[in-house]
Amino acid sequence: MARIVGGFGISHTPSMGMEYDKGMAKGFDPRWQKWFDGTRAVKAWLEKIRPERLVIVYNDHLNHFDFDAYPTLAIGVAPSFRQADEGWGPRPFPSLVGDVDLGWHLTNRLVRGGYDLTVCQDLAVDHGIYSWFPYLFDTPWDIPIVPLAINMVRHPIPTNERLHGLGKALGEAIRSFPGDQRTVVISTGGMSHQISGARFGIANEALDEFFLSKIKDDVQELVDIPQEEMMRLGGTEASELAIWFSMRGALSDNLVERHRYYTFPAITGCGVIVLEEKAA
Numbered sequence: 001m002a003r004i005v006g007g008f009g010i011s012h013t014p015s016m017g018m019e020y021d022k023g024m025a026k027g028f029d030p031r032w033q034k035w036f037d038g039t040r041a042v043k044a045w046l047e048k049i050r051p052e053r054l055v056i057v058y059n060d061h062l063n064h065f066d067f068d069a070y071p072t073l074a075i076g077v078a079p080s081f082r083q084a085d086e087g088w089g090p091r092p093f094p095s096l097v098g099d100v101d102l103g104w105h106l107t108n109r110l111v112r113g114g115y116d117l118t119v120c121q122d123l124a125v126d127h128g129i130y131s132w133f134p135y136l137f138d139t140p141w142d143i144p145i146v147p148l149a150i151n152m153v154r155h156p157i158p159t160n161e162r163l164h165g166l167g168k169a170l171g172e173a174i175r176s177f178p179g180d181q182r183t184v185v186i187s188t189g190g191m192s193h194q195i196s197g198a199r200f201g202i203a204n205e206a207l208d209e210f211f212l213s214k215i216k217d218d219v220q221e222l223v224d225i226p227q228e229e230m231m232r233l234g235g236t237e238a239s240e241l242a243i244w245f246s247m248r249g250a251l252s253d254n255l256v257e258r259h260r261y262y263t264f265p266a267i268t269g270c271g272v273i274v275l276e277e278k279a280a
């Protein structure tokens with residue numbers, strides 16, 4: 001059976017990706033140098049723990065889906081996932097490799113377990129994954145992934161409880177996949193931020209730090225915070241933090257925190273927390 005060896009939650013932002021490209025070409029802006037430095041321990045952990053599969057719960061930002069049909073919960077089942085062009089042209093990175101067998105296995109388990117996923121056999125992936133992925137994985141990107149896309153764009157968005165439950169079902173589904181693949185579960189959503197209206201640019205660093213301090217041992221405390229309250233405190237797009245509950249739900253309660261880092265370069269709180277299964 002596949003083994004979940006750990007997981008991590010990580011922010012994403014469009015600028016995180018653009019700043020990576022600029023930084024690697026001619027040096028990082030000091031604000032982004034901090035984020036780059038903060039991700040080194042995650043990269044080192046991944047090199048040590050050697051995952052063979054990644055299951056990534058993220059959200060699209062109207063770059064693949066549009067308002068004609070925006071699925072609440074979707075899964076990518078395809079041999080590869082191309083990079084979405086977000087308007088500034090493709091960045092110099094390959095497509096992501098998909099694991100079709102694991103994708104169908106998770107689809108069967110989750111749909112039969114009450115999570116009605118939209119299956120995407122073509123899925124273009126935006127900065128939800130492409131912004132942080134290059135910080136942690138060197139090309140060629142040959143590690144197979146299964147992406148799950150959560151609607152965070154059009155309300156109503158799925159509840160905290162729903163996404164935490166999805167994670168638990170996902171964990172069971174991964175652990176029932178034949179084989180012995182070392183699997184890491186990742187959730188990614190921007191931490192506090194708001195990109196529209198009069199409160200554009202607000203963030204709440206204390207809220208982000210609080211979230212990181214609670215997710216390992218007191219996740220239910222976070223799940224119990226109404227989404228409207230998270231949006232009031234951290235900006236409307238802080239709602240993306242609900243995605244992180246899926247990663248936590250997929251893991252056991254027998255965890256070691258391997259790394260935690262937070263900084264606020266601009267617009268969006270950038271944080272990461274790495275949780276390793278003790279059994280791993």
Ligand SMILES: [Fe+2]
Pocket residue numbers: 012059061128189190240
């Ligand atoms: Fe986002």
